[in-house]
Amino acid sequence: MDKLGDGLRELVTGPDRWLNLGLLAGGFMVLALLTLAARALLRIPLKYTLRSLRARWVSSLMTLFGAALVVWASVLAFGLAAGLDHTLQVSSDPLDLLALRKGATAETSSIIEESLARQIATLPGIATNQRGQPLCSPELVVVVNKPRRTGGGHANVLVRGVTPVARELRPNFRLIAGRLPRTGLREAMTSPSMAGRFYGCRLGESLEVWGSQFRIVGLFTCGESAAESEVWTDLKVLGQTSKRPNLLSSVQLRAASPSAMAVLKDRLVNDEQFALKAVTEAEYFAEQAVAGLAIKIVGRIISFFLTIGACFAVANTMFGAVASRAREIGTLRALGFSRSNILAAFLIESLVLAMLGGLLGCLATLPLNGLSTGTANWQTFSEITFAFRFGPKVLLQGAALSVLMGLIGGMLPALRAVLMNTVEALREV
Amino acid sequence: MHSLPAQPVVQLRHVSKEYYRDKLRIPVLADTSLDIPAGEFVAVMGPSGSGKSTLLNLCAGLDRPTTGTIVVAGQDLGELSESQLTRWRSEHLGFIFQLYNLMPVLTAFENVELPLLLTNLSRRERARHVETALRIVGLEDRMHHYPRQLSGGQEQRVAIARAIVTDPVLLLADEPTGNLDAVAAVEVLDLLAQLNAEFGKTIVMVTHDPRAARRAHRILHLEKGRFEEADIEAIERGRSSGGDGERRRSPRAPSAEIAG
Numbered sequence A: 001m002d003k004l005g006d007g008l009r010e011l012v013t014g015p016d017r018w019l020n021l022g023l024l025a026g027g028f029m030v031l032a033l034l035t036l037a038a039r040a041l042l043r044i045p046l047k048y049t050l051r052s053l054r055a056r057w058v059s060s061l062m063t064l065f066g067a068a069l070v071v072w073a074s075v076l077a078f079g080l081a082a083g084l085d086h087t088l089q090v091s092s093d094p095l096d097l098l099a100l101r102k103g104a105t106a107e108t109s110s111i112i113e114e115s116l117a118r119q120i121a122t123l124p125g126i127a128t129n130q131r132g133q134p135l136c137s138p139e140l141v142v143v144v145n146k147p148r149r150t151g152g153g154h155a156n157v158l159v160r161g162v163t164p165v166a167r168e169l170r171p172n173f174r175l176i177a178g179r180l181p182r183t184g185l186r187e188a189m190t191s192p193s194m195a196g197r198f199y200g201c202r203l204g205e206s207l208e209v210w211g212s213q214f215r216i217v218g219l220f221t222c223g224e225s226a227a228e229s230e231v232w233t234d235l236k237v238l239g240q241t242s243k244r245p246n247l248l249s250s251v252q253l254r255a256a257s258p259s260a261m262a263v264l265k266d267r268l269v270n271d272e273q274f275a276l277k278a279v280t281e282a283e284y285f286a287e288q289a290v291a292g293l294a295i296k297i298v299g300r301i302i303s304f305f306l307t308i309g310a311c312f313a314v315a316n317t318m319f320g321a322v323a324s325r326a327r328e329i330g331t332l333r334a335l336g337f338s339r340s341n342i343l344a345a346f347l348i349e350s351l352v353l354a355m356l357g358g359l360l361g362c363l364a365t366l367p368l369n370g371l372s373t374g375t376a377n378w379q380t381f382s383e384i385t386f387a388f389r390f391g392p393k394v395l396l397q398g399a400a401l402s403v404l405m406g407l408i409g410g411m412l413p414a415l416r417a418v419l420m421n422t423v424e425a426l427r428e429v
Numbered sequence B: 001m002h003s004l005p006a007q008p009v010v011q012l013r014h015v016s017k018e019y020y021r022d023k024l025r026i027p028v029l030a031d032t033s034l035d036i037p038a039g040e041f042v043a044v045m046g047p048s049g050s051g052k053s054t055l056l057n058l059c060a061g062l063d064r065p066t067t068g069t070i071v072v073a074g075q076d077l078g079e080l081s082e083s084q085l086t087r088w089r090s091e092h093l094g095f096i097f098q099l100y101n102l103m104p105v106l107t108a109f110e111n112v113e114l115p116l117l118l119t120n121l122s123r124r125e126r127a128r129h130v131e132t133a134l135r136i137v138g139l140e141d142r143m144h145h146y147p148r149q150l151s152g153g154q155e156q157r158v159a160i161a162r163a164i165v166t167d168p169v170l171l172l173a174d175e176p177t178g179n180l181d182a183v184a185a186v187e188v189l190d191l192l193a194q195l196n197a198e199f200g201k202t203i204v205m206v207t208h209d210p211r212a213a214r215r216a217h218r219i220l221h222l223e224k225g226r227f228e229e230a231d232i233e234a235i236e237r238g239r240s241s242g243g244d245g246e247r248r249r250s251p252r253a254p255s256a257e258i259a260g
C-alpha cells in the first residue's frame, strides 16, 4: 500500500509531474469530447451495460482479471525498457567524449597510459571549469564480484577510480548522504540503489577490493544514469590497490563546442601520438545497450501475443453476452433503437471490461515504480542498475493496449449483435 | 370520445409473405388486404403457424412483405429505409410481447423509460411520462423494482407502460396473456380495453384465447394465409368440442401472488 502511495506520489510530484498532469488533463479532455460524440450513439443507457456486466459477473471478472494481467505484464515490460533507456541515455551530454584504447569496446577492456591522459588534457578545444582546469577526467575501472543482498548469488560491481573533475563531467551528480571520499584514502561512495543491492555498500560499511577495505563514506545519485550502478573511489588509491599504477581505463572529456569536438575526435583517433578510440557517450552506451534491446524486443513480442490472447478472452465473453441476450437485442430493435445504438452499447460493454482490466493492471504496477533491478551488461559483465519507469508514456501504452483489446475483442461480437435478424432474435426464448 | 378519421391506421393491400427455408417455399400470407380504422381493438386468431406474428412484424416494419403495400398511420412502410423504419417505429408503435421482454437488469422505471431515450425529452420530462404510464397500469408503487421482483402479470403491465409511454397511435400485442394465469390475464385485458376506450389507442392483439378475443371489437381469423371475420360463438363451440387445434405456448401456472 505504501509503495502504491509512493508510486502515485511520484506521478504527481516527481520530475515529470507537469508532463504527467498535462497528459492526464489532456486525456480527460479527449475522453470528455469522445463521450459527447458517443452520446449520440449511446442511446442505450450505460447502466444497462454496467449491470449486464455485473449480472454475468463470473465471466466478466475472469475476463477483467485476464485483461489486467496482460496489461500489467506489458506495462512491466514497457517500464523495464523505458528504465533501461533512461539509465543508458540520461547522462550523455552531446559534447562529451570518451577516449578508450583502440579496439576496446568497453572501459573494462581498455588500458591507457596515464601520461597519455596528461597530454590529452593539454589539447586545445577542451572545455574548462571556472578555475580554468580542463574538463578532462582520467578514470580507471575495476570489476569485483560481490554478494547480493537480495536474491542470493554474486554479481559483478564496477569500481571506478576518479579525480574530482569526474563529478563535473556528470552534471546530475548529487551527494545525498555522507561526504565525498578523500583523496589518497581508502574511501568510496556509491548510490542508494547499490547500497540496497550489495553487501558492503551501505554508508559506513566497507567493500573489499583486491584485498583492501574501502569504507563507504558517501551516497550519491546521478540522474539515474549508469554511474548509479558503480562504486567511486580515488583514482590513485584504486590504481595502487589493483596493482595498475599509472594505468587508466578511459579518459572522459568535454569539448568546448561542436566544432572543437570534431577536431578533438579526429586528433585522438588519427594522431599517431594517441591512436585511441574516441566515442561520444551516446555512441558508447548505444554499443552497451544490446541487453536493453533484447529486453525490449522480447517484451514487445510477449506483450503482443498476450494481447492477442486477451482479445480472444474479451471476444469470447462478449460472444456469450450477445448470444444470451438475443431476445433483449431484438426487443431493443423493436422499441426503435438503431443498429448503431446496439453496436455502440456492445462495444462500450467490451471497452468497459477491457479498460477496467487495464486500470487494474496499471495500478498493480505502481508499487513497482522506481523499484530498481539489475541486468547484466553483456560487455562488462557488471550489473547495470536500473529502475522500472512508469512515466506517462508507459502508462499511456498500457491504456492504449486495453482500449485496443476492448475494441478488437468486442468488434466481432458487437457486429454479430448488430447483424442479428430482429424477427428471429425475438423468437428466441 | 374521438372522431374516426377517414384514413385507417393499418391498411394492407394485396400483401403476401413467404419465407424460404432450404429452397422450400413457405407461404404465410397470400394476397391479403385489411383495414383497421383508428380507435379499433382487433383480435387476431388462428392456428399456430398461420402467420399471426408475421402479420404483426409486417405492421411494425420489422419484416417486409414479399409483395403488396402496408400503410400504417398514413406512412407507406415500403418507402422507408431500414433506419427510417427504426425511427418511425419508435415514434408510432408500441409493442407488447408474450414473454414481456423487459430488460432484467433495469428497474420498472428504467424499462419504461427506454423508448423515451430515443426522444429529446429532458430527464425531468421523461420521469413525468414514465410516472404517468406506470400510474395508468397501476404500478407506480413498483417503480424501482426489478422484473424478477414482479409477478408475471405485473411484468406484463410494466411492458404495457413501456409500450404506451411514447403515446403511440398503434399498439401491437402478440399473445399478451399467453403466459399469464386467468386472473392476471383479465387484468391485462382490462388494461388494454381501457387504453382503447379512454385513450383511443388502436390495438391489434394476437391471441389463442377466445375469452381474450371477446374483449375486442372485431375478431379476425387467419387461416391458410387469409383473413376471415370470425364468429366468436362458432369458435367457442369448436373449443368446447375440443376441435379447434389451437395450443397455448407454455402456459404459466396460476400463482397466488397475482390473485392478491
Ligand SMILES: Nc1ncnc2c1ncn2[C@@H]1O[C@H](COP(=O)(O)OP(=O)(O)OP(=O)(O)O)[C@@H](O)[C@H]1O
Pocket: A423, A424, B019, B020, B021, B026, B028, B046, B047, B048, B049, B050, B051, B052, B053, B054, B055
Ligand atoms: N424467419 C423465418 N424463416 C422461415 N420460416 C419462418 C420464419 N418466420 C416464420 N416462419 C414460418 O412462418 C409461419 C408463420 O409463423 P408465425 O410465427 O407468424 O406464426 P404464428 O401464427 O405467430 O404462430 P404461433 O401461434 O405459434 O405464434 C410458420 O410456419 C413459421 O415456421
Ligand SMILES: [Mg+2]
Pocket: B052, B053, B054, B174
Ligand atoms: Mg406467434
